[in-house]
Amino acid sequence: MISLGIDIGSRFIKAIWIENGEIVKLKKTETSYEPLKKCEEIINELKTEKIVATGYGRHLLGFNGDITTITEIKAFAIGCKALIQDCRTIIDIGGQDTKVINIDEEGNVKKFEMNDKCAAGTGRFLEIMAQALGFSLEEFGEIKVNLNDSINISSMCTVFAESEVISMIAKGIPRENIVLAIHKAIAKRIVSMLRKINITESIAFAGGCASNFLLKTLIESEISKKLVTHQLSALAGALGAAIYAEKN
């Protein structure tokens, strides 16, 4: 019996098919302006017994037939627990939401925090800033910077921060320094969210931004703890949904 977990995020749709707990197939595609069509294509790729949808667009599928939905908070809890067994804290930085989650030994959500209503401190923010500085999102977190550089950006609003960045460029500040300032601002925001829940020993870093090395380093130095990532970190939500589908 094959189960599909499908995570419809604001930027990407991630899908994982599992059979008896083993991953059979995975897929990541841009959400685009026709997410439902994309989802239908994904669903038709493989004959599946059970489907669970999660992510920002989960109700798109929930409204269309017998597809169960769970929130990405629950999905990341299950998915991260499967990838990183001993994790009790999860940081998930997605396209338009940032979440920090505490889970128990069984992977149940104990406490969580999530950004309110703007894109401040989310993946989308990084993407816009990368664009403003002429980097691709992939390069953005790999740029060599001097961690001791002291410039900061003060605004976390995507719109204002972009104009702040533009004025820094106009002042002739090297773009590597601006890159650091942007990442520091996000790291600070994540850490303040983390302080509202419990920062446990083992911390999983998941979601689309988990591959951003600079962000990871900055958060680690701020809380003096290591963040654990996994090659499937960005797909942890889809994996969690698939595991949930198989078990229920």
Next chain:
Amino acid sequence: MTKDYTQLWESLGLNLGKHEGLLTVLSDAYKNIYLSQKNRPEGMKYFDFVISEVHGLRIEELYEAKKNKRKVIGTFCVYVPEELILAVDGVFVGLCAGAEVGFEEAEEYVPRNTCALIKAFMGFKLAGLCPYAEMTDLIVGETTCDGKKKAYEIFNDITKKMYVMEIPNMKNESDRILWLNEVEKFKIKLENLTVKKITLDNLKKAVNIVNEKRKALKRLSKLRAYDPVPISGLDALLVNQISFYDDPIRFTQKVNELCDELEERVKRGEGVFPKGKTRILIAGSPFAIPNWKLHAIIENSGAVVVGEESCVGSRNYRELTDEKFSTVEEGIQKIASRYLTIDCACFTPNSERIDNIKNLKKALNADGVIHYSLQFCTPYMMESFKIDKLVDFPFMRIETDYSMEDFGQLKTRIEAFLETLQ
């Protein structure tokens, strides 16, 4: 609406085009949010009617009352003693403050980062969309928060109708004296405005009318403790919202009729939702009509709201006024001390509020508490952090306003909170 009120609205100076637009939006929202609910009690039909006529028949009633030399007094806060208004045969109405209306106009007078409730009451008036404000002879404000205090100064420049009561920030002996003086001053203000004396007889009657209204609302609240719950949170919220607009005697009667029906439902073991639904108590800022956002999201996510620890909710009806008094002065004292039991977040310290939340959660058999603060409502926002650390039950903080832009995030957060409760 049963008839055409255009002439009435025009005579009040409303912006007819915009007002028409507002009523259309409201009526659509009401259909989607309210009339689409299943298993609603028959008794809600009256409240549906009141809403459909909220800018119609009720305004006409106020018009009639004014013709009979009665005064219409507008308020924004549960601290304004309704008893005194009724004792001088005045009409007590809450003013429009619950929708994102006239914000552009309001932002000419107040900063952008002002709470939605303040921006809305300014906006409704400035955009010419609140027939109640136009009907009033006096608008009573109160010094509950900095935003309101300063906004009332501006509102007075615009309306020339403001009267502001000073609410103390603490509840010490000196504060009690200050508040008693404020209530006495308000009594004189009302007597001068209406040219009517407050007598022992009319004060006793007024206290009784308001107490009966509060008792009916308490009765409704108690019925929400049952599982299955006989009424949706949305419907119960609506009844609470209408308590600020309707004629108090008729309202009390209709709430009691609704409660009779709900009691029958409870006896038969019937509910508006199946037994075993996840039960939520909401605590925090007021829900001015037509702010139904949070209830709608929660009840569309598979849970039921069983109570509101809010000014539009338990803060409005929890305590009654002691009816045993034999002079007007004594009556005024009883009224003043009743109002000081209100645990508004503008007080410091305000530890009784935490106990009230705990007790209400227990009494209503709620599984968890969602603390709701209007964005930029500092007193409630600050208290929510404190309460979070002091309670041992599932608790989630939400800050939001009247706009729909955070709908997706709120839905995710609320669903995730509900998942932790199942």
